[in-house]
Amino acid sequence: MKKKMLLFFSLISLVTLSGCAKWIDRGESITAVGSSALQPLVETAAEEYQNQHPGRFINVQGGGSGTGLSQVQSGAVEIGNSDLFAEEKKGIDAEKLVDHKVAVVGITPIVNKNIGLKDISLENLRKIFLGEIKNWQEIGGKDLPVVILNRAAGSGTRATFEKWVLDGKTAVQAQEQDSSGMVRSIVADTPGAISYTAFSYVSDEVGTLSIDGVKPTDENVTTNKWIIWSYEHMYTLGKPKQLTDEFLAYMLSDDVQEKIIGQLGYIPVSKMEVERDWQGNLVK
Missing domain, CATH: 3.40.190.10 (Periplasmic binding protein-like II)
Structure with a gap:
C-alpha cells in the first residue's frame, strides 16, 4: 500500500x-x-x-x-x-x-545646497570641470573647495555634458561613479560638491544651477535654450x-x-x- x-x-x-x-x-x-x-x-x-x-x-x-x-x-x-x-x-x-x-532628457549641473550660488556662466562651469576654478569663493560663492564628481568614462551623461559644456574636452581627473543615484547622494552629503545628472534624478537633496540665467527646465530644452540635453x-x-x-x-x-x-x-x-x-x- x-x-x-x-x-x-x-x-x-x-x-x-x-x-x-x-x-x-x-x-x-x-x-x-x-x-x-x-x-x-x-x-x-x-x-x-x-x-x-x-x-x-x-x-x-x-x-x-x-x-x-x-x-x-x-x-x-x-x-x-x-x-x-x-x-x-x-x-x-x-x-x-x-x-x-x-x-x-535634460542634463543639469547639481551642487551641494550650501555652496552659495544659484547661477553660473557657461565659461565658469567649464573652468570648474577643467580644474581652473578650485574654490567657490572665486566666482561669488562661499569659501569652500570645489569637489568635482564625474560619471564614469562610458557614461552617455558624461559624454553629453563634456560635449556641450567642455567643448568636447575631458573633465579634470576626479572621483567617478557609475550610478546617477549615487552621484546625487554624494553631492548632497559633500560640502562644495558639484556634478551633473539627468533631470529625472534631481531631487530636493541637491541644488541645481541655471547657466547664464537660463534655468534647467523641460520648456527650455524643447527650444534648445538649455543646450545640455540628449x-x-x-x-x-x-x-x-x-x-x-x-x-x-x-x-x-x-x-x-x-x-x-x-x-x-x-x-x-x-x-x-x-x-x-x-x-x-x-x-x-
Missing part, C-alpha cells in the same frame, strides 16, 4: 512539474542594458508592460551607454539603452544597429523581433509617452521644437 501511495504521489509530482515546465516554456524574456539616465523610464514601462502581459519579462539593467551599445552590438542583449547616438561611440558600428528614440535611444541589432518589437512599440505608445514620461522627468520626442543630428547640428 505504501509503495502504491508513493508511486501515486510521484506521478502527481511529475505531472505538476511537467505542467510548470510547459508554463515556463511559454514565458518570454528580453534584456535591456545601458544608460542609467534612461533606466528609471524603462524600468517603470517594463513593470507596466509585464502587468498587462503576464508571462513576458523585461529585464532592465544599468551600466552606462557604452555598455548598452557594446552589449547589443555583440548580440548579448536585445536592447542597448544609450544617451548617445551610436555614431558617437568608438568601436560601435552604427550601420548594424537600429535606433529607436523614445524620449529626450535623446534617449533604445538600440537593437537589426530589426527587432517579437517581444522586443512589441515592447519598443509600447515605449512609443500613448500609455508611456503621455502618462509615464512626464511624471519621471523626461520629455516626449514629439514635444521638441528642434531636432539634432548625431553631430549636434540643428536640423529642424
Whole structure:
C-alpha cells in the first residue's frame, strides 16, 4: 500500500512539474542594458508592460551607454539603452544597429545646497570641470573647495555634458561613479560638491544651477535654450523581433509617452521644437 501511495504521489509530482515546465516554456524574456539616465523610464514601462502581459519579462539593467551599445552590438542583449547616438561611440558600428528614440532628457549641473550660488556662466562651469576654478569663493560663492564628481568614462551623461559644456574636452581627473543615484547622494552629503545628472534624478537633496540665467527646465530644452540635453535611444541589432518589437512599440505608445514620461522627468520626442543630428547640428 505504501509503495502504491508513493508511486501515486510521484506521478502527481511529475505531472505538476511537467505542467510548470510547459508554463515556463511559454514565458518570454528580453534584456535591456545601458544608460542609467534612461533606466528609471524603462524600468517603470517594463513593470507596466509585464502587468498587462503576464508571462513576458523585461529585464532592465544599468551600466552606462557604452555598455548598452557594446552589449547589443555583440548580440548579448536585445536592447542597448544609450544617451548617445551610436555614431558617437568608438568601436560601435552604427550601420548594424537600429535606433529607436523614445524620449529626450535634460542634463543639469547639481551642487551641494550650501555652496552659495544659484547661477553660473557657461565659461565658469567649464573652468570648474577643467580644474581652473578650485574654490567657490572665486566666482561669488562661499569659501569652500570645489569637489568635482564625474560619471564614469562610458557614461552617455558624461559624454553629453563634456560635449556641450567642455567643448568636447575631458573633465579634470576626479572621483567617478557609475550610478546617477549615487552621484546625487554624494553631492548632497559633500560640502562644495558639484556634478551633473539627468533631470529625472534631481531631487530636493541637491541644488541645481541655471547657466547664464537660463534655468534647467523641460520648456527650455524643447527650444534648445538649455543646450545640455540628449535623446534617449533604445538600440537593437537589426530589426527587432517579437517581444522586443512589441515592447519598443509600447515605449512609443500613448500609455508611456503621455502618462509615464512626464511624471519621471523626461520629455516626449514629439514635444521638441528642434531636432539634432548625431553631430549636434540643428536640423529642424
